[in-house]
Amino acid sequence: MAYSFPEEVLEHVFSFLCSDRDRNAVSLVCKSWHEIERWCRRRIFVGNCYAVSPEIVIRRFPELRAVEMKGKPHFADFNLVPEGWGAYLYPWIAAMAEAYPFLEEIRLKRMVVTDESLELISKSFKNFRVLVLSSCEGFTTDGLASIAANCRHLRELDLRECEVEDLSGHWLSHFPDSCTSLVSLNMSCLGSELANLIHRAPQLVELGTGAYSAEIRSDTFSNLADALSACKQLKGLSGFWDVVPAYLPAMYSVCSGITSLNLSYAAIPSSDLVKLISQCRNLQRLWVLDYIEDSGLEVVAASCKDLQELRVFPSDPFGAEPNVSLTEQGLVSVSEGCPKLKSVLYFCRQMSNAALIAIARNRPNFIRFRLCIIDPQAPDYLTHEPLDTGFGAIVENCKELRRLSMTGLLTDRVFKYIGTHAKKLEMLSIAFAGDSDLGLHHVLSGCDSLRKLEIRDCPFGDKALLANAAKLETMRSLWMSSCSVSFGACKVLAQKMPRLNVEVIDERGPPDSRPESCPVERLYVYRTVARQRLDMPDFVWNLSEDAALRFS
Amino acid sequence: MEAGLNLKATELRLGLPGADLIYPAATNNKRSSPESDDSSAVTDHESAPAPKAQIVGWPPVRSYRKNNFPAKRSEAETGIYVKVSMDGAPYLRKIDLKVYNGYAELLKALETMFKLTIGDYSEREGYKGSEYAPAYEDKDGDLMLVGDVPWEMFMSSCKRLRVMKGSDARGLGCGV
Numbered sequence: 001m002a003y004s005f006p007e008e009v010l011e012h013v014f015s016f017l018c019s020d021r022d023r024n025a026v027s028l029v030c031k032s033w034h035e036i037e038r039w040c041r042r043r044i045f046v047g048n049c050y051a052v053s054p055e056i057v058i059r060r061f062p063e064l065r066a067v068e069m070k071g072k073p074h075f076a077d078f079n080l081v082p083e084g085w086g087a088y089l090y091p092w093i094a095a096m097a098e099a100y101p102f103l104e105e106i107r108l109k110r111m112v113v114t115d116e117s118l119e120l121i122s123k124s125f126k127n128f129r130v131l132v133l134s135s136c137e138g139f140t141t142d143g144l145a146s147i148a149a150n151c152r153h154l155r156e157l158d159l160r161e162c163e164v165e166d167l168s169g170h171w172l173s174h175f176p177d178s179c180t181s182l183v184s185l186n187m188s189c190l191g192s193e194l195a196n197l198i199h200r201a202p203q204l205v206e207l208g209t210g211a212y213s214a215e216i217r218s219d220t221f222s223n224l225a226d227a228l229s230a231c232k233q234l235k236g237l238s239g240f241w242d243v244v245p246a247y248l249p250a251m252y253s254v255c256s257g258i259t260s261l262n263l264s265y266a267a268i269p270s271s272d273l274v275k276l277i278s279q280c281r282n283l284q285r286l287w288v289l290d291y292i293e294d295s296g297l298e299v300v301a302a303s304c305k306d307l308q309e310l311r312v313f314p315s316d317p318f319g320a321e322p323n324v325s326l327t328e329q330g331l332v333s334v335s336e337g338c339p340k341l342k343s344v345l346y347f348c349r350q351m352s353n354a355a356l357i358a359i360a361r362n363r364p365n366f367i368r369f370r371l372c373i374i375d376p377q378a379p380d381y382l383t384h385e386p387l388d389t390g391f392g393a394i395v396e397n398c399k400e401l402r403r404l405s406m407t408g409l410l411t412d413r414v415f416k417y418i419g420t421h422a423k424k425l426e427m428l429s430i431a432f433a434g435d436s437d438l439g440l441h442h443v444l445s446g447c448d449s450l451r452k453l454e455i456r457d458c459p460f461g462d463k464a465l466l467a468n469a470a471k472l473e474t475m476r477s478l479w480m481s482s483c484s485v486s487f488g489a490c491k492v493l494a495q496k497m498p499r500l501n502v503e504v505i506d507e508r509g510p511p512d513s514r515p516e517s518c519p520v521e522r523l524y525v526y527r528t529v530a531r532q533r534l535d536m537p538d539f540v541w542n543l544s545e546d547a548a549l550r551f552s
Numbered sequence: 553m554e555a556g557l558n559l560k561a562t563e564l565r566l567g568l569p570g571a572d573l574i575y576p577a578a579t580n581n582k583r584s585s586p587e588s589d590d591s592s593a594v595t596d597h598e599s600a601p602a603p604k605a606q607i608v609g610w611p612p613v614r615s616y617r618k619n620n621f622p623a624k625r626s627e628a629e630t631g632i633y634v635k636v637s638m639d640g641a642p643y644l645r646k647i648d649l650k651v652y653n654g655y656a657e658l659l660k661a662l663e664t665m666f667k668l669t670i671g672d673y674s675e676r677e678g679y680k681g682s683e684y685a686p687a688y689e690d691k692d693g694d695l696m697l698v699g700d701v702p703w704e705m706f707m708s709s710c711k712r713l714r715v716m717k718g719s720d721a722r723g724l725g726c727g728v
Contacts (some may be wrong), residue, residue: 078609135614204679317611347611374611429612456609 011040020045039063045388046070047476049087049111050501053530065104066130067096071111073479073510073524074429075454077135080481080522082507084537089136090120091535097124105130115482118143122150132158140165148174187237257280259306262287264313268295270324278303284340287311290326290347297330301337309343310334317347331371335362343368351408356390360397369394370405375458376432379409386410392417395425402449405429408428415439419446428451437464444468454479461519462489469496477526485523488516493525494543495528501528502543503536511541632707638684638715640664649710654703662686666715673699679718687714 005013010389014037017023027037043066046052057064071087089111096103103125113136121128128151131137141164147154168249218546263273264287264510273288274296283304287507290312292300292353300307312330316323333359334341352374360366381385387408395401402424406414410433418425419442426449434440443453452475461484472478472493487504490511494502504511505522532542589604645665652658659670671682678697679685686698688710695714699705 075609077614078612079615080609314611314613317613318606347613372611376607376610431612457607 003515007036010036014040023093023329032187042066043105048526048528049092050530051476051528052535054092056530058095058099062099064100065102066107067103067105069108069111070109073454073469073477074110074452075456075479075481077109077202078283080456082505082537082539085505085540086533086535086537088158088535089113089117093117093124101125102127104128107132108136109134109135110136113143114138115146120228122146127504130156131152132156133160133162134158135161137163141167142173145174146172148172148197153331178390238302249308251276252279254384254435256281259283260285260474264289264311267315268293274299277489280304282306285309287313289313290324291315291332293325294327294330295325297326298333298337301333304338307334307338308339308340308342309339309368311345312347313345317374322349328352331355332358332362335359340365342366345370345372345405347372347374349374350378351387351390352380352382352383353385353387353390354380354394357393360390360393364397365400366394366398367400369398369401369402370403370409370429372405376407377409386413388414388417392421395422400424403427406433407431408433411435412439413443415442419443422447424449426450428454430455430458432457434458434460435551437461441467444471450474451476453477455481455483457482459484465489466492466496469493472500472525473497473527476526477524479522479524481522483523484519486517487511487514487520490520490523491516491543498544499527500525500544501532503538504541504543506541507539569571582666632710634688634710635666636662636713636715638668639717639720641666649707655699655706656718658698659686662713662715668715670715675700683718685716685718687716688712 010033014023014026017504020043023037023041024389027034031231035540038060039062041061042064044061044064046057046067046069049069049071069092071089072081072085075081076085087110089108097120101124104127106128107122107130111133113133118139123146128461131147131154136159139162144159144164147157177188187235246468255276256279259282261277261280261283262285263276265545267289268276268291269289270293273292277283277286277288277292277296278299281303284306285298286304286307286309288296288311292312297312300310312326314412326348328348331344331346331348332355334344341363345368348371351371379385380390387406388411391404391406391408391410391414395404399421404418404422404425404427406429410430412435415434415438418428422428425447428443428447428450430453437460439458440460441453443450445468450471455478460480465480465485466489490502490504494500501524503524504520506520508514508521511518511520532544536542563633616682625678625707631650633648635644636647647658647661647665652661655673657672663670666684669682670684670686671679673679679699687695688698688706689712690696690709691711698713701709
């Protein structure tokens, strides 16, 4: 190459590229760019830990500083993936401990993290700064103690939604006395001696508190108020499980700075909730329980003009009758009043096409729309029709929609609308919907940007799956449980598509002990460049690679 | 590939899809086994039916939210129902703790419900001198003697009640 730039110049140019997509594109230009790029890449995101192996990652990117990784499929959150399926972190840490002594950041979602892994992290990476564990499990407070004690530069510790075994070893006391590096802390999954920690880390910008129960003494309460007012830069607050409303005023001093509020574990009556939220004028993200009710959401619509994300969780998910007055109207109000609203997760007990159409028209800027009606096949409660036209309006109006979850009575028609209009849709979650394979076919053939598809309890079978086999290689993963996909079709799929892992997850014993036409319990298909994984439990069968050998 | 037309899979039905599938015996004790209840197969459009069988993983809330959920409600219309078991009885009962103003009323109700006598409480000796002693399971899963903590605290931490034979309750402070 007569006129190529010196490497240093190229590296400098590449350093301005933040998105993985751009970096990947750059690395395809030519061999030398590929080489330069891989040496200067510092951050990677692995959307499926089994799509690649630690060895492959380390071989290609020798100088990483930050790793983000996801493990189990999303439906694992709802107990649809049996325990022991996989997504173990340890092998990754063991490999990275050797390869990346300067690793600074680890962010994980839905992985099994043991105390051994945490200890190895704390001892292997001298510059370790950021640990984010989202929906992870397998560790105890002992593992956290290693992190607190050994990671002298820890800046961010986030344990959102994790199941942590609390061995009460006062792990927090392992933090050094003046923890000047800690800027963000979220331990809302654990009880804690909170005020002490706040005093130690006054530059906290984000705080996820532990449980606050009614047993708090009044001096602790005033300490908390003082402590919170000292956190001038506080932007995010979450936690507060058993908050007695009387302690909420402790938060008022920080309300105007708050941009993110997670009260989804707090049983606070609507009136107190509303008082608190209406003071948070700069709120961008709000997670609440349905105690907020339609009336509370109206106040949100009037006060929180910067709101971008709203999640309303059910306080009584298994009750047959509504315990609060939260209906589709709350969502309509917010869609009317909050011009920047783009992401919604909403649990309710009734919905109508009219409301969905109104919401779609009010808010064409949705990028995430997740609606869960408690009765999964509830029709339009006014007209008793399916909710096809309502969701059709959503995908037609919200042209930038990237994620959609649907519930309610839905026929193949809604899938036709989705296949026709949802061209930017990347993730779709379906449950108890559709009439036939045609529904699945519409989605697989029409949604050009689809990356993740998760389906449960739908009458989708072999035809649509096999007819769209090639599509699956363009996606990260497909999950189908309690559908009508036969074992025979899974084998055919595995044979047709060697670069997919076709996992049959079935707790009834070996699939070949039943007729080939028998539907499998669960199917998880994902593209991978790694070899078949070696850590499968006895209820998972990988049909790829040696499919012919094993089942002949 | 065309292994039969499989008309059943493509027929238009109003029932839960896959209701004919054979559900596995639950080997993973984290999941409750779904009952395939054919009588709920036809949804009645006139009413808003709740699924009669408990569907696995529905509604899609993380178990984290289910487990760590406060039992309180915002408006106090519904009670705090807890299961009550008695050693030796064939089935359990349920009572609403909100109905009682304190331990005395609760114990009286238990005595009436199970036709037994529970003696007087003392901090030192528990329920000495009675054939039965009331115990409860708290938020942490520990078996505790009823009466040690203030009533309000008891109401918020009691997950279920258990009427134990006095001899079994020795470790809990019954001086039998």
